[in-house]
Amino acid sequence: MTSALGKDLLGLEPLTPDQIRLILDTAEPFKEISERAIKKVPALRGQTIVNLFFEASTRTRISFEFAEKRLSADTVNVASTGSSVQKGETLVDTARNLEAMRIDMVVIRHGASGAARFLADRIESNVINAGDGTHEHPTQGLLDLLTLRDHFGDLTGRRVCIVGDVLHSRVARSNIWGLKKMGAEVAVCGPRSLLPWAIGEFGVTVFSRVEAAIEWAEALNILRLQLERMTAGYIPSLREYNRVFGITRERLDRAPRDILILHPGPMNRGVEIDSDVADGPHSVILHQVTNGVAIRMAVLYLLAGGRPELAEAAKGGSER
Amino acid sequence: MSGRRTLLRGGTLLDPSQSLQERGDLLIADGTIARAGGSIEADEHTDVLDCTGTLVCPGFIDVHCHLREPGREDVETIATGARAAAAGGFTAVCAMPNTEPVTDNQAAVGFIIRQALRAGAARVHPIGAISVGQRGEALAEFGEMVGAGAVAVSDDGRPVASAHLLRTALEYAQAFDIPVIDHCEEPTLARGGAMNEGVVSARLGLTGIPSEAEEIMVIRDILLARRTGGHVHLAHMSTRGSVELIRWGKDRGIRVTAEVTPHHLTLTEDACEGYDTHAKMNPPLRTADDVAALREAVADGTIDLIATDHAPHHYDAKEREFADAPFGIVGLETALALVVTELVKPGLIDFSTLVDRMACRPAALFHLPAGTLALGRAADVTVFDPAHEWTVEPDRFLSKGRNTPYAGRRLSGRAVYTIIGGKIVHRVGG
């Protein structure tokens, strides 16, 4: 089965700007559905979707689940705890079993980079990457783009800085590819020990001081700092991280303009972001969550497409 | 030996150890080289092999392979590995000691030798461990192991993290005149790494292994060889920086030698795109610039020899997430063709250099009685047809391992006869 997006959504790096625009445009009418009294349309009636979460993730899983249910799909959640995954079943076995159960789509979250691709290469069902290791988290990237577009309109030339642990962040990678394809100027800022060594070849500006990033940017996408980075020796302490790289009201007050604040969540308040910034007037963090459902509905809807040769045959009628 | 003799007729004799390169016949009698060169008449006691269009050269020696026995006979055995070696044109291989249990004592070395004799294919020379259990602590009994037939020592698979241990090994090994082989990898820099650190690893979100993880150990080992006067042999070099450091060491007369694998000579980190686990190696595949430097180093002799690092895995071991898949590929049956296709045909090296790097140098550095077609020496001979084209089909490998990134590749060059001690152990097509 092929759709305008192909069989799967594995990342934003392989997508064309037109494909990204199509997803964002398709998300627009889906926003309205979530505002209805009956928040449900029958578009995916009869489709079976498995949410395969090998990593704990409450908000992404719930967002996908709402999106699936609002499209009337039948969903099954498989979490890593209590599943055969814990009994040592390999991903390839899991894939074969899913295939044998004739499911239509799989939404996968996995700790290994490339896991979504691995699954997609082995099953005929559509696969949606809900975050694979430190590779990509495409629906998060798309909802960030949608949120930015809601506020800026066209993203061409808009200056967006991704702040924090870019090295271990799949959100950062999806954002970089997506923003660049939409014509935005992209920068990253964080301790050099938390940026990929080859970041210079990504075509982004690198700020080593957060003050410089704030002076430059029109929007900041602030990444969650995984607490285990400290024990692994990438940074000395959370306290120092907040002092040097934290996004605080004082720092933002010195900016030459109002800066839109995004955060993929969950937040470490007082570490990468201060509460009065997260809850402040320029924060669009909850708007991101709302857009997340619409984006995921759009992706599910677009991937659910049928076979093009039948589409041709069905066009004989006059109803459009 | 029966009284029968074997005549290799019509090939080109190529033996860099004697600066021999001429059309001529080769006569093998009683398992040794009886006559070489010119036109030799056959009598009724002689089997004649038509070698027209082929190169007849000293048998190839792979100083670096993993035969998995004892411990993982489901993955490879000494017998299957030795047969795969012969099929690839190798008359001898050196088996790395990272088996289960580790080859770190006289009895374990003797076991390998007995299994190899029983297999009756390529000769297998055991390599002993540097440290007991390859744990990087106490020295293994080099003398006992050499007495049983070990030809070198190595903790391959694991780097020697302790500089003190390597220094001691380099000093102690001198009594037995064996090389100490190091797998150069600074463990704290390489920790968790799955591929070369660069733009590809950054894009794929895979933990990278920087070039410096190798180069830091290369220079450490060279400096320790200088300090001790011992012979350090550096396994599977992968970076331009390593080549430069080895050149630096050799220029100063330090006893450093080095090897490179066919895959590091022919593939780059780009092979990891799409999370292809068949491209997951340790050391990792590097950049095109590194490949160019390694090829030059083979041509100019900075890198002494080509070794396969043959690392078979169970057929489904690579069927998993990239970060969790094991390192390594099989190499015995593709090495010759890769070197012919990717180095000789484009004109980077000539056939004489190929034979030197795959037969003469390995024999010389590891003090093996081979690597030459000199009269009276054991007749370990590889006859290969450089124009023979074939397609890599892993299902047809004699090795139990099928893990190769070259499946489906069309290559030139194939061993037509592999002759060991005068006995034809492999002939193409069966």
Place this chain on the structure above:
Amino acid sequence: MDRTLRRMADEIVELNDGIDNLIIVGIQRRGVQLAERIAATIKARDDADVPRGALDITLYRDDLQTVGPRPVVGSTTLPWDLTGKCVVIVDDVLYTGRTVRAALDELADFGRPARIALAVLVDRGGRELPIHADVVGKRIDVAPTDRVDVLVEEIDGRDGVVIARRGESA
């Protein structure tokens, strides 16, 4: 076409017995324009604003698996409470009836109108569902393989009805 729409407007008002409780809902895309025209006609005659809505039935179609998703999903705008109202669905061409079936399903998710009627500019026959139009601008008899396209000035630059026989491009 204007004359036909004026007649349709008359019939809609007559059907509803006035303009009280009337809501006109166009189906995306050309039905929306036709609904606008009908509402404008009513306003010109009776000087009253009839509430209007737009319905995109894409997500209610029953053929997602065969024809694939529409490239772009249009917007549904129904800012009125439908309960107890008389809703008139307006579309350009009535053929199999599947679009209307989807529209009825979608309307049901927005409320419970007292009555739902259907007005179409062209009825070309060929129904696959038990659906009929209450108000019809024009009936055309064509072969199942022919295409009937309504053009409206707002989208197509001119008004008109185009019939494309098989093998011709529309």
